[in-house]
Amino acid sequence: LEPKEEFEHKSLAVDVMRPRRADPALAVLTQEGMTVEEAEALVASTRYSGFPVVVSQESQRLVGFVLRRDLLISIDNARQRQEGVVSSSQVLFTEHPPAQAADAPPPVRLRSLLDLSPFTVADHTPMDITVDIFRKLGLRQCLVTHNGRLLGIITKKDILKHMAQMANRDPDSILFN
Ligand code: ADP
Secondary structure, three states: OOOHHHHHOOOEHHHHOEOOOOOOOOOOEEOOOEEHHHHHHHHHOOOOOEEEEEOOOOOOEEEEEEEHHHHHHHHHHHHHHOOOOOOOOEEEOOOOOOOOOOOOOOOEEOHHHOEOOOOEEEOOOEHHHHHHHHHHHOOOEEEEEEOOEEEEEEEHHHHHHHHHHHHHHOOOOHHHO
16 A cells, blocks of 8 residues: 555545536537627626637537637627627637528637647546646646546646645645655
8 A cells, every 4th residue: 555645645636626516517618509699698607717618518528728808809809890790690619610591690700719729637637747737838727528528627726726725734745845
């Protein structure tokens, strides 16, 4: 057996990520099928700095990550400058536009906003490794997946809070070494 203190410290990405069990679900956008109005409502109902974009709610397969600020600016821009854009226009993050009814309002295409390779770790990645990656790559956030399904998000602040909790419990936590 490992010495006791070794595995007491083995928090995993899944222990630190949000949402916690009792929290509302991860706020995600789908790459197609959402309207401008729905995207705006999602952003307005949260204060998160960014949103993962997934293939569909059912699949929870990650497509990319979009910053709140970029999303708001681009939707505003499209509403003001793009001919025919209304609340019921589709928001699209796909490469190619899906077929739409001839009388549908023009979609707002936002793929260029996406970070197509957001950093991800598997849910069972030990936190000491995750912290190391954050430090070395200067990450602000990282997504957590299980078998390719998006589960959650860890921000730099989440890590700092976790480290503070660990330090309270045990100042010799391996996270500090
Ligand atoms: P920070 O952690 O720097 O305050 P955010 O405002 O983006 O950054 O996130 C606030 C909290 O919400 C963090 O605990 C983070 O893990 C969580 N969070 C961030 N983005 C999302 C999201 N899209 N859905 C659910 N929770 C999120």
